[in-house]
Amino acid sequence: MVVERHDLDGPDGVDALLEFTRRTWTAVSRWHVGDIAWTFGQFDGPAPGTRTSMWREDGRTLAAITAFGAERQDGATLTFHADQARPDAADTALSWAKTVYPEMSVWILETEHHLAAALARAGLRTDPRDDGPFFLAHRVTLDGTLPAVNSPGYTVRPLRGADEIPRRAGLHRAVWAPSSVTDARYRTMAARPPYRPEFDTVVEDPDGELVAYCLGWYDEVNRAGLLEPIGTLARHRRRGLARAAILATLHAFRAAGGDTAIVYARGDDGYPVPRTVYPTAGFTAFARTRVYR
Incomplete structure (x- = not known):
């Protein structure tokens, strides 16, 4: 099978993102179906100011990236999720993102080790001195x-x-x-x-x-x-x-x-x-x- 990229463009895309998030959720995941519903459900498609891309194989979503503020001078802020069983899809998604958002910042939960590994393979790093805003998962x-x-x-x-x-x-x-x-x-x-x-x-x-x-x-x-x-x-x-x-x-x-x-x-x-x-x-x-x- 070939992993292909599709941009979220309507209700069917929201449904695919919900199915993907539900199927791959774990107790230490950042994405939950509620995040998807709140962000995209009001529009039944792309939220204003965002672009969401999904990588699919035979209709099954394996990775997804949402970019916020892609037009900003300091680069886009991205959220990222991928199927733990398919690191190749994560690598494909990040390879594409690096070309489209060269100044990107990617937010993940520190417990999402498979995403951290993919980001490291793509050459992205955390800065231990970064004291900017962050979120605590409870x-x-x-x-x-x-x-x-x-x-x-x-x-x-x-x-x-x-x-x-x-x-x-x-x-x-x-x-x-x-x-x-x-x-x-x-x-x-x-x-x-x-x-x-x-x-x-x-x-x-x-x-x-x-x-x-x-x-x-x-x-x-x-x-x-x-x-x-x-x-x-x-x-x-x-x-x-x-x-x-x-x-x-x-x-x-x-x-x-x-x-x-x-x-x-x-x-x-x-x-x-x-x-x-x-x-x-x-x-x-x-x-x-x-x-x-």
């Missing part, structure tokens, strides 16, 4: 020790369905302003797997306003959930509402048969709050991202 086991959800005066519940999407998308925009998430884009994302409203947790104040949320993504094949994104309106922060939404989503994962859940938080001092929240919900950090150049 995980929690969904066993009987999960804390109860506690949010006095507030209601924590799943999204009730499509009718609430304008309020839900509006909440995201208010938390993360400026944001590109429109009502229409949220509807597109919510209309297809792997989105499920029972994992889209919202927190409602006594006046009925949505004030916090945690969006969960569940991979039923690997029995693993991902939290992405999470937020609270500024005037309702420091009341434990994000933690309550997180815990409610974890309980929903467990009810669906989940074994584990993961979340990524900035680990550097430039954005310190999230890394203090997740341990209170039972998460433990197990790895950080590394940048290869």
